[in-house]
Amino acid sequence: MDKNSKIYIAGHRGLVGSAIWSRLEKEGYNNLIGKSFDELDLRNQQATSDFFKEEKPEYVFLAAAKVGGIQANDEFRADFINDNIQIQSNIINSSYNNKVKKLLFLGSSCIYPKNCPQPIKEEYLLTGELEHTNEPYAVAKIAGLKTCAAFNSQYGTNYISVMPTNLYGLNDNFDLSTSHVIPALIRKFHEAKIENKLFVEVWGTGKPKREFLYSDDLANACIFLMKNINYPDLKTHVNIGTGEDLSIKELAELIQKIVGYSGDIKWNTSKPDGTERKLLDVTKINNLGWKAATKLRDGLTKVYENYG
Numbered sequence: 407m408d409k410n411s412k413i414y415i416a417g418h419r420g421l422v423g424s425a426i427w428s429r430l431e432k433e434g435y436n437n438l439i440g441k442s443f444d445e446l447d448l449r450n451q452q453a454t455s456d457f458f459k460e461e462k463p464e465y466v467f468l469a470a471a472k473v474g475g476i477q478a479n480d481e482f483r484a485d486f487i488n489d490n491i492q493i494q495s496n497i498i499n500s501s502y503n504n505k506v507k508k509l510l511f512l513g514s515s516c517i518y519p520k521n522c523p524q525p526i527k528e529e530y531l532l533t534g535e536l537e538h539t540n541e542p543y544a545v546a547k548i549a550g551l552k553t554c555a556a557f558n559s560q561y562g563t564n565y566i567s568v569m570p571t572n573l574y575g576l577n578d579n580f581d582l583s584t585s586h587v588i589p590a591l592i593r594k595f596h597e598a599k600i601e602n603k604l605f606v607e608v609w610g611t612g613k614p615k616r617e618f619l620y621s622d623d624l625a626n627a628c629i630f631l632m633k634n635i636n637y638p639d640l641k642t643h644v645n646i647g648t649g650e651d652l653s654i655k656e657l658a659e660l661i662q663k664i665v666g667y668s669g670d671i672k673w674n675t676s677k678p679d680g681t682e683r684k685l686l687d688v689t690k691i692n693n694l695g696w697k698a699a700t701k702l703r704d705g706l707t708k709v710y711e712n713y714g
Contacts, residue, residue: 407435407465407508407633414463414498416448417470422512422570424577425625426467433629439463439571449492451499458500466501466509467628468494468550472543474486475610476585476680479540484649487542494550495631502557509565511554513547513643515617515686516540516570525687527647528569528642537681551643558637566637568628571686572645574705575621576712588618591658594712597667605670606662609677611654617647620705630696639694647686648698654679658663660703665711 407413417423418440430438439461448454448470472489479486494511501509517527518532536544547569547710552567574588582590591608598606627646652660658671689696 409434410437411435411465412437412439412461412463413465414461415465415467415469416493417468418475419577420469420471420580421573421575421621422624422628423467423469424662425575425621425627426469427623429583429622429629437472442670447568449489449498452494452495453666455500455503458506462504464507464512465632466497467632468508468509468511470497471512473579473586474680475586477541478584479543480538480678483542483650486540487546490543490546491549495553497549497555498557499623501565501591502561502563507564507672508632508636509554510628511567512552512628513551513557513569513650514543515569515571515647515684516544516552517548518684520681524683526645526686527687528645528690530595531546531643539678539680547558550559550675555642564637566631567643568631568646569585569686570624571617571619572628572644573621573624573686576709577621578709580713586655588611588614588661588706588709589660591661592706592713595662596710596713598669599665600668603669605672606667607672607674608654608658609674610654610679612658612673613653613684614679615651615682615685616657617621617649617656618702619647619698620700623648623700626690626699627696631694632694635694644690644694645686645687645688648690648702649686649688649692650702651683651685652702661706661710664706671679
């Protein structure tokens, strides 16, 4: 992949895609392609096929997906499985039909069983039952990585899959009905501070532990893998994370301090916690030559400064 290579970032306006786009631009790549949803509905097979035939990208970062937090995943189960399978299937097929040199598929750590041994190794995939709330999304992502592996096996393609941990970053979604935990907490604490509210309500018990990765770090990892690591070197997908986690309670208290909110936190224990713990084993990606660089407090501070 050289500076003039034609590179398509599917989902270039999302949290991950925008970080990849920005990083590539900073590194001097000057032939980037991106299409908004209004310009190209990737669920449409014919439209996606026509786009690939016209543009003929050499490299593809498949970061486009329908995403959301616990509430959105549980309420819109059909949309999450159907939209994501359509998007990734259309892009992978079109990449093969138009001789894309290399594709990187972005999955999610929710592909792993609910009661997985910790930290979670790549080989734990499909060894147990999935978490119910995000099962449709997880099944779609498993289908995506298995599709990439099947194309590699049958056609000799170079499609690699990465499974990042929970993400946060500068271009996050702060809509409380669809957002993930970090942007939701930042918005809740910020609005509570501005409106002088006595408390902020947070879902669950605060006991589950989570790992969080800054989106710029994920972008760096994806570009590192695209430039240096091919499918024969991986054989299967690779985890991307920090190798460190903390409880949701600790996360909420950290964000509360960064925002400067002095009220109380009230835990709504009638709402679901999700998986008890989800920490990725990042030995494989570390041994390949990449490690996360951004400390959680530093990343959260950047996000809040940009939001506030």
